[in-house]
Amino acid sequence: MLWVPLLLVAFVAAGAGCARVCRASIAAARPHEVPGGTEGLTVREAAYLAGGPLRVTDLTLVSMHRARRLLLAHTGWATVVDASGGDELERAVLGAIGPGGQSPVPAVRPVVAAAASVRLLADGLVARGLAVPEEGRRALAAGVRAVRAGFLLTLALGTVAVLLVPEGERAPVLAAFALPLTGSGLCLLIGLVDVYPNTRWASPAGQRLLSGLSPADPLTALATRGPAVLEPELRAALKGSERSRK
Template sequence: MFWVLFFLPAVVAAGLSCGRLCLAAVAAARPQPHEERERELSCYEAAFLAGGPYRVADLTLVSMHRARRVLLAHTGWVTVVDPVGRDDLERSVITAIGPGGQERIAAIRSGTAAADAVRALADRLTGAGLAVPDGVRSGVNASVRTVRGACLLIAALAATALLMPGEGDTGRAEIAAWFALPLVLTLGCLAIARMEIHPYTRWASPNGQRLLGGLDPAGDPLTALAVRGLGAVDDPDLRSALTSGRFAHRSQ
């Protein structure tokens, strides 16, 4: 019966991780306070709700490039043309570029995404009930990672129990069946989370998603970039430049 010593931790891991995920799901489903009046989204706001801080950085860079305030090279470098930003986000880009007037796009995107101007934009959208609070999103993501870890732990404990020398009347098939219970529980929670909780882990809340759905990006390249991401950029050289360092951040 030594296999029971491996089975009990598997049950505890499954119960605690799934319970944590359920609590995170309840927090994510709780309605957020929102503005009663209707409003229109700016391009920056749409970019944040659709793709987060890095989408805002992409939009700012393309906007400045189109206005000839910076030059984006297909090699992945940005050169300052006009060092005076028109708003806080443009000034964040210029600050990220640095006094040399030239910097890699990947570094600029990281610096701009972490700037105070983007955090202020996120706070405004969260306060308006249009963006998912960072604590809710991070709580759900951490809970999902915990359940995934529990799955791996249960599988490892089951393998260890099955590799032990046979004892008593308990066969390997029966041991496997017992371990299948917590494994099915955790895998089931992950499947339900993917279907039910995933929308709450996006940047936009349900109200924000509704406003995003009302935008028409046709005919406006900046709005198309804000809503659809880099795939909406027609210029292959510009798209290649913006793609530099992008996959490290999964910021499409």
């Protein structure tokens, strides 16, 4: 019965990981609305709730392109056409492109996503109860990692346990390890497919507001559904070409 201690370790690892992700998902989904906090969304706020800072960046780049302030080429380069005026986020884009007036889009996106104006946008949504706080996102991501680690450890321990017993006695061992392996596997699947993506940025109140937005406006569609709704040239520009990364 040398495999029994391994089974106990597997149960503890799988149970701890599942408990951690469940606590994090419950905390992220807990209502924390404030009075008046659900009064409409701007298109940039919708972009943050649907896709985070990089979605806000993509929305700003595309809106500036359509206003003829930027040229987004399918080769993955952004070129400044009009550097005058603009709000803080647009000025962050211009600053990320630099004084030369041209830069690869893959180099611009993370700089703008980390800009103070995007952080202020996020803080405002958190204060209104529409976005998940950063600590909540970190806890949920850590929970998913813990479940993954528990699943892999259970799989490894089960393999070792099967090898420790004669071939004719392996059926009970496999049946015993099937429970923690199935439990942690299902928890990991739910966390990766449903819980984590749906609560990564938007709180339940934010998700309800997003679901009520109409994608008829092209910028709203981009904010809520991402670059997949864009024409191929703009999708290529945001993705960047292999040449622009060199």
